[in-house]
Amino acid sequence: MEKMRFESVDGFQENIRRLADIFPSCVKEQKDNDGKTIRKVDINTLQLLLGINQKESETCEFSWVGKREAVKEVYKPIRKTLRPVVQDSVEWDSTGNLYIEGDNLDVLKLLQESYLDSVKVIYIDPPYNTGNDFIYADDFRIRAREYVNAGGASQDDKNRMYQNLDYSGRYHSDWCSMIYARLLAARNLLCDDGVIFINMMYPRLRLAANLLRDDGVIFISIDDNEQANLKKICDEVFGERNFVNCFIWNCSTAGGIRPKFASKTHEYILCYAKNKTCLDMFFAPLSGEAIKMYREKDERGLYRDKDFVFKNKSTNANQKYEIICPDGERVRPKDGYIYRFVRERFEQAKEEGLVTFKRTKTGPLVDQNGDQAHWNIYIKKYLGDAMGAPSTLIPKEAVSIYNAGTQCVQELFDGKRVFENVKPVNVIQYFINMAAKDGDIVMDFFSGSATTAHAVMQTEADKNIDLHYILVQIPQECDKKSEAYKAGYKTICEIGKERIRRAAEKIKRENGCENRDFGFRVLRLDESNMEDVYYMPEEYTQEMLCGLETNIKPDRTDLDLLFACLTEWGLLLSKPYSSEKIGGYTVHYYDGKELAACFNENISETVIRKIAGQHPRRAVFCDASFSDSAAKINMSELFRTISPETQIKVI
Secondary structure (H helix, E strand, O other): EEOOOOOOOHHOOOOOOOHHHHHHEEEEEEEEOOOOOOEEOHHHHHHHHHOOOOOOOOOOOOOOOOOHOOOOOOOOOOEEOOOOOOHOOOOOOOOOOEEEEEOOHHHHHHHOOOOOOOOOEEEEOOOOOOOOEEEEOOOEEEEEOOHHHHHHHOOOOOOEEEEEOOOOHHHHHHHHHHHHHHHHHHHHEEEEEEEEEEOOHHHHHHHHHHOOOOOOEEEEEOOOOHHHHHHHHHEEEEEEEHHHEEEEEEEEOOOOOOOEEEEEEEEEEEEEEEHHHHOOOOOOOOHHHHHHHOOOOOEEEEEEEOOOOEOOOOHHHOOOOOEEOOOOOOEEOOEEEHHHHHHHHHHHHHHOEEEEEEOOOOOEEEEOOOOOEEEEEEEEEEEEHHOEEEOOOOOOOOOOOHHHHHHHHHHOOOOOOOOOOOOOHHHHHHHHHOOOOOOOOEEEOOOOOOOOOOOHHHHHHHOOOOOOEEEEEOOOOOOOOHHHOOOOOOEEEHHHHHHHHHHHHHHHHHHHHOOOOOOOOEEEEEOEEEEEEOOHHOOOOHHHHHOOOOOOOOOOOOOHHHHHHHHOOOOOOOEEEEEEOOOOOEEEEEEEOOOOEEEEOOOHHHHHHHHHHHOOOOOEHHHHOOOHHHHHHHHHHHHHHHHHOEEEEEE
């Protein structure tokens, strides 16, 4: 019977496994210092198989101090878990939305199996590399102002913190090391037509890249300080061939103190595809100038006439048929012209009242005799259905300037300025509308004040579609002098969760959409549920084991164990949950029959039979659920008889 691993994927071994599938001869098995069999790559053989001349030493690559360690950080396994926080959640049992508290580097590692190729849109807006407003630790990077003060940070060698001063030799290196891994990880989570908006450092980017679907795209927000370096990193992670565009957002006015050289009024948004050949066409709301073209009006609203006949050298007879005009004249396209629709689609459009005829002396049609026709044909295009090709210069009327986001949060919190430097909701909406479709997942693993959740909910209401979000935010303490702290919010996470609640109520009031999913399930990153003995039983003597009643930490609940099992099995963390009592034992059900779990001690045969009789796809128990080995064997036999298709694991 298989035992739960409760450890994130070892990225190094996974890469070797994939390599062995392609080039088995370059992967060798050998003994390590402890006598364990391990797999290693024979680099010389691999180079030979790839046709690489080993004497060639000069290559074109982007590197920096610390890159090697940043790459290693991507693939290191961790022993951590996501613990449910039911009391902070809204509609816990049924919601499809997640709010996760914890360092996103670890969270991204835990989500690699559950959300691989699953996320459509990722948006993150971490702080830019401006130097003095950052504090860096050896294992993660955070913004200085998110701590009460720098002086309170640890000064020991392991967790030494220091400012990323702009005259430091590692000024750019530290930033690059942060962003790379996180992008790669998120790339795997995005679904085939997914999107990610991101501005963070190397490890998180590497991890984020794993979330992308094959036809996904990434929008990366950045300023001038690291734009050039970020472009090079994305070229490496996604491939130069998958660069799509660089958008420019006019994010501020030119007011304020006069700069020495020029006013900074813009930010960049780099756009990459995971696989450009799979990428769908982008659409965006029309500009103000384009809207002015919709001058005609009928009972359905404003519209404009679009030529039904256009220049094309095609000889397709299906788009060159005769049409009878209002006065009986029969017309067809001139040579070098065709209709937009085949006849069946034209007749349907005509029946729906979308076709108009207008008299002309110079149109692209000829009559039945080959002479110039007296009519031209148009198709009505309504403003309400209109979406255009987005411009790389985002129009001002489409999105707000930067301070609009802060004002929005202030209004939600009854005039209290609980958060600064907030992205406007409609900026995130602009890109969500461009890429997300009904049923998609939107992710933000630097969620801050939870603007992304607000944007998702507003988009759902505006477009009458269903979206889901996953937010991740480290629970950074608010400055005790801040308005947020005085208002009772001790951490950024508390602000974010409360904003979601308030924004949901506002959207419900203004749009009347009570039936939508406005809930969210809160999970909190923590150390493993299991005692050390679970991972290293060989290091414990019998005397030491006698002092342990269980290998599970005493403060952990059934829900803690259940959600650890979900990440282990690679199940989505936002599916319906329920539980019931059977013979005095608690049985947990996740996503219908996807998983059944019982963590009680000494489970009776009656309960096991009942669980097996429900034919779950997966079942999990504790070692303590069975009085002895015989009871465990009996359980296996019962499932083999009643529900042989069920996968069983134990803790």
